[in-house]
Amino acid sequence: MKGAAVVAAAGGLVATLTTPASAETMSDTSAAAPIAAPKVAGPKAAAAVGPTAAVAPAVAQSPALSSIGYATPKTSAKAKAIVIKDVVVEKQREAAAEKAAEKAAEARREAAERASREASRSSLTTSTYTAKTxxxxxxxxxxxxxxxxxxxxxxxxxxxxxxSEGYYPGGWTGNAMTWGYGAANAGYTVSGTPRTRSIVVLQPGVHGSSSVGHVAWVTAVNGNEITMIEMNALAGPYNYNTRTVTHLQGMQYIYAP
Incomplete structure (x- = not known):
């Protein structure tokens, strides 16, 4: 090695003395392993002190912002309106609806009764029926x-x-044989001429009438022949039957106006 003194000593020992490192270059610096610099810890970031930063207010949706890719936050859905009902008004409406329904039902009942009377009038009469007019x-x-x-x-x-007529005649009472006299006093026309839409009064014994007489409703007249509907005759109490009889003396007719 350059610059080294080799000294022979007793016993064959050889010692090598080197010169200071500054005196010579020991080897090619390109082959030496690099020495990493020690890591030095830098100053820590200061902790935030005080209130946190305020949240930026929502930005209204804008076409200009959207065109550059900025998405504005979605607004929350609107809350549904709460409807508060007025109890008094609700009750008034319900009462009005009930009253209207009752009125409509009454009108339907009256119409049905009129239709029923017309149907009965048609079924109780024949071609000899005298019109209500x-x-x-x-x-x-x-x-x-x-x-x-x-x-x-x-x-x-x-x-x-x-x-047939939609009302009951009144103003008299008594047994059947007295009805002609009572109806005349109550304002009705009583005649010995048969006519439809009338009550025929039969005196006792006429066409099988009892001792108190008999009455029936006349539905048809054909000359001296009359057709009548009667209760408590051939069919017994509470039951109707129809028969045609000849007009005789002792028969009167209470005309319906």
Whole structure:
């Protein structure tokens, strides 16, 4: 090695003395391993002190922002409006609706009753039927109910009158044989000439009438032949039957106006 002194010593030992490192280059510096510089810890970032930064306000949607790729935050859905009902108004509306429904139902009932009367009138008469527009006699008193004896000929005759005319005649009472006199005093026309839409009064014994007489509703007249519907005759109490008889003396007719 350059610059080294080799000294022979007893025992064959050889010692090598080197010169200071500054005196010579020991080897090619390109072959030496690089020495990493020690890591020095830099100053730590200061911790944030005080209130946090305020959140940026929402930016309104803008076509200009959208064109450059900026997406604005979506707004939350609007809350549904709460409807507060007025209890008083609701009750008033319900009452008005109920009243209107009742009125409509009453109108339907009246229409049905009129239709029923017209149907009954048609079924109780034939081609000899006298139209309602033709006045058979003067108007008499009226009753709010059927005042005849239930199941008897008097009740049956009044019921047929009501089905045809829409009301009950009134102003008299008594056995069947007295009805002609009572009806005349109540304002009705009573005649010995047969006519449809009338109550025929049969005196006792006429066409099988009992000792108190008999009444029926006349539906057809053909000369001296009359067709009548009667209760408590051939079919018994509460039941109607129809028969055609000849007009005889002792038969009167109470005309429906």
């Amino acid at each position: 033709t006045v058979n006699g003067t108007s008499g008193q009226k009753s709010a109910y059927n005042w005849g004896s239930a199941g008897q000929c008097t009740w049956g005759a009044l019921n047929k009158w009501y089905q």
